[in-house]
Amino acid sequence: MRIASSLIFLSALLVASCAKKPDTGEDPKVTTLGSIEVTAQLVEIRGALINDPLYDYAHVMKYKLLQIHRGEVNKETMYIGHYDPAKPRDKVADARVREIGGNVRQFRVGDIHRMALEVPIDDYYMGGIINKYFGEVNEPAYWAIWTNRVVK
Amino acid sequence: MTKEACEKSVRRSMGILPMSRRAILALPGVAFHGRDAFDTWLALVVLGLLGACVTWGAQDDKVAQLAKEVGAKGWIVYAARDDSGTWDLFLMRPDGSQRRDITNTPDFEEGGPRFSPDGKKLLYRRFARGVVIDHDKWGFQGNLMIAENDGSKPVQIGGDREYPWASWSPDGRQIACLALKGIQIVDLETKKVVREFPRKGIYQQLFWSPDGKWFCGVANTRMMWTIVRMNAESGELNVVHEFQSCTPDWFADSARIVYPSRPAGQSGNNGQGFTQLWYSDGDGKDAKMIYGEDGYHIYGGALSPDSRYVLFTRCPQDGGGSERSGAPICIMRMADAPAIGGASPELRKVHPEAKDSPVVQLVEGWEPCWTYTEIGAQK
Numbered sequence: 001m002r003i004a005s006s007l008i009f010l011s012a013l014l015v016a017s018c019a020k021k022p023d024t025g026e027d028p029k030v031t032t033l034g035s036i037e038v039t040a041q042l043v044e045i046r047g048a049l050i051n052d053p054l055y056d057y058a059h060v061m062k063y064k065l066l067q068i069h070r071g072e073v074n075k076e077t078m079y080i081g082h083y084d085p086a087k088p089r090d091k092v093a094d095a096r097v098r099e100i101g102g103n104v105r106q107f108r109v110g111d112i113h114r115m116a117l118e119v120p121i122d123d124y125y126m127g128g129i130i131n132k133y134f135g136e137v138n139e140p141a142y143w144a145i146w147t148n149r150v151v152k
Numbered sequence: 153m154t155k156e157a158c159e160k161s162v163r164r165s166m167g168i169l170p171m172s173r174r175a176i177l178a179l180p181g182v183a184f185h186g187r188d189a190f191d192t193w194l195a196l197v198v199l200g201l202l203g204a205c206v207t208w209g210a211q212d213d214k215v216a217q218l219a220k221e222v223g224a225k226g227w228i229v230y231a232a233r234d235d236s237g238t239w240d241l242f243l244m245r246p247d248g249s250q251r252r253d254i255t256n257t258p259d260f261e262e263g264g265p266r267f268s269p270d271g272k273k274l275l276y277r278r279f280a281r282g283v284v285i286d287h288d289k290w291g292f293q294g295n296l297m298i299a300e301n302d303g304s305k306p307v308q309i310g311g312d313r314e315y316p317w318a319s320w321s322p323d324g325r326q327i328a329c330l331a332l333k334g335i336q337i338v339d340l341e342t343k344k345v346v347r348e349f350p351r352k353g354i355y356q357q358l359f360w361s362p363d364g365k366w367f368c369g370v371a372n373t374r375m376m377w378t379i380v381r382m383n384a385e386s387g388e389l390n391v392v393h394e395f396q397s398c399t400p401d402w403f404a405d406s407a408r409i410v411y412p413s414r415p416a417g418q419s420g421n422n423g424q425g426f427t428q429l430w431y432s433d434g435d436g437k438d439a440k441m442i443y444g445e446d447g448y449h450i451y452g453g454a455l456s457p458d459s460r461y462v463l464f465t466r467c468p469q470d471g472g473g474s475e476r477s478g479a480p481i482c483i484m485r486m487a488d489a490p491a492i493g494g495a496s497p498e499l500r501k502v503h504p505e506a507k508d509s510p511v512v513q514l515v516e517g518w519e520p521c522w523t524y525t526e527i528g529a530q531k
């Protein structure tokens with residue numbers, strides 16, 4: 001009985017130690033780059049993320065705005081373009097896009113991101129854009145410069 | 153003619169190879185049983201080879217005739233690997249003769265050459281030695297260079313990554329650049345931006361029409377990889393061709409645009425399909441295939457100065473080969489379009505009207521450009 005209790009206690013301790021610590025996603029990059037900084041929840045990724053070593057695209061994703069840290073955002077739904085989203089953010093900078101990064105390793109619907117942004121995307125990025133919201137949404141897409149994961 | 157003699161003939165003429173031969177050589181395996189069946193099969197094979205040799209011979213003649221026809225029509229400039237392995241610029245006659253390295257810079261890589269409209273100057277980009285030239289990003293890699301048409305007197309224009317995707321104005325006195333801020337017209341004498349306007353989604357490969365009235369480029373519109381035409385005066389944009397199309401260039405009449413395109417619905421290349429060479433009117437009407445071949449991606453489309461002939465590269469891998477050693481440069485008559493190379497059974501079903509046209513296949517290279525201007529002896 002004593003052994004069983006000890007095992008249960010140890011298991012609970014292990015689970016507690018593995019649980020992710022809260023993280024606001026704040027770091028010196030996300031708080032200084034770009035003119036807009038928000039925390040938002042990724043609600044939809046339309047279309048498959050392309051992982052082709054020959055080509056690099058920006059993929060526009062749909063977010064629900066949770067908090068504005070810097071700059072001005074007027075709508076609760078934001079459309080944000082991420083460069084080469086099949087790659088981890090710390091591996092995505094290249095000859096085309098030099099200033100980009102963050103700690104997000106994978107884009108998953110439901111995740112919360114703290115992002116440094118610019119708008120419109122065309123003023124900050126010159127390359128192929130996969131925008132499955134074209135013709136449906138009139139507002140300009142944002143350009144994600146720095147993307148960190150937020151853990152509540 | 154025996155099979156051996158026939159194959160010897162094939163090997164002898166590998167320099168200028170008719171496109172249809174490769175498929176004929178790739179005979180499928182045949183199962184047979186018994187001596188009579190074997191004899192019958194052998195007879196059929198010999199007859200087939202005889203017929204093929206006659207066909208090849210005729211095609212050889214047509215290819216040789218085309219090579220002779222274009223041989224004295226000016227020069228082609230292109231990028232290719234030199235003996236040290238770096239990318240240099242080369243000149244050759246359109247029949248592949250008189251090939252010469254005109255940059256010969258072991259400390260640099262060079263690519264993307266374009267003759268000025270009068271053929272007297274060359275514009276290209278120069279990169280640090282060892283830089284991998286990205287087929288999709290080279291227009292904003294490295295430095296812009298301008299030299300005489302024989303590669304002499306090279307002058308660096310601006311610094312690293314400046315004057316992105318630069319292309320000549322019709323009079324050769326200005327360049328159009330595609331920058332994040334927009335399309336910039338730069339006076340070459342003063343290096344000043346004399347005009348700037350929104351790029352409206354164009355993101356690479358901007359080219360000014362010979363009559364100065366239009367630009368063409370690759371843009372994000374309803375979808376990416378769309379060929380567009382922009383009115384140089386008003387900035388108004390129209391779609392020329394949507395879906396998987398790139399590297400557009402102008403016909404001499406400024407009314408038509410040539411571009412590689414990868415139509416949907418192809419089963420080859422794991423369902424990704426192969427890139428073919430197409431052209432359309434500038435308003436997007438009357439799209440027609442020029443050349444296609446299952447198993448090869450056709451890039452580098454460029455017209456001769458009179459638009460009677462078309463240049464392209466033929467690469468088994470996607471991208472045109474700038475990351476490796478380029479791909480064979482080919483020349484075809486526009487009057488012989490549409491044409492299909494190799495067996496290409498799937499493509500022939502889509503384009504039953506296409507011909508087995510003579511195609512002169514030259515050396516490996518990348519982004520060729522053609523001028524009818526005479527270029528003197530090597531300096």
